[in-house]
Amino acid sequence: MQDIAFDVAARCMAELGHPHRLQIFRLLVRAGQDGMSVGALQKALGIPKSTLAHHIAQLVAAGLMSQSREGRIQRCRVDAERTQALVVFFVNDCCEGLADLPELKRLAS
Template sequence: MKNSEAIAALSALANEHRLAVYRLLVQAGPEGLPAGALADKLALPASSLSFHLAHLTRAGLIEQRRESRSLIYSADFTAMNGLVGFLTENCCGGATCAPAAQPKKRKAS
């Protein structure tokens, strides 16, 4: 992935509505969801949803297909994995990464 592609993807996700749309599509899996279902689940007007879907499509994060009279949107998992790979490439400079932080134990009062 090129820097410009990563910037476009991250920029597209840097909006509360687009991030919510994208997370719903990731949860839906490869089958995706119709635009109407997305609008209902997120309580977004159709015109606003169309704007956000177009932005995510231009960034290469989602795909659109037509099934009969419905437009079905799905996450592009190859693009998602590419972005995560780009962000974590050369993690920790090749050294073993530090273990995940453990939750602090509460002291009894």
């Protein structure tokens, strides 16, 4: 697993700070390795294609997800390694001093 730098973590969190991008990310995490097509994401969120494309581009630029073409379908997948590194960053680097830190670390591993 890769370590994540403070500025990279901040960029990821900034992108996830938008409700639509957080919803996209959440859907992709729940979809697992198979990911979701752009059409399925649009149907689930009910937002215009152009708006969805903008949000996807932001998440891709932050390294939180990737896209691949499968014939006529654009498939989106969460970047599991970046996501795990982000979670570990928060638990190990940002949560020191929390009373429930041991429990958080157990949940994150």
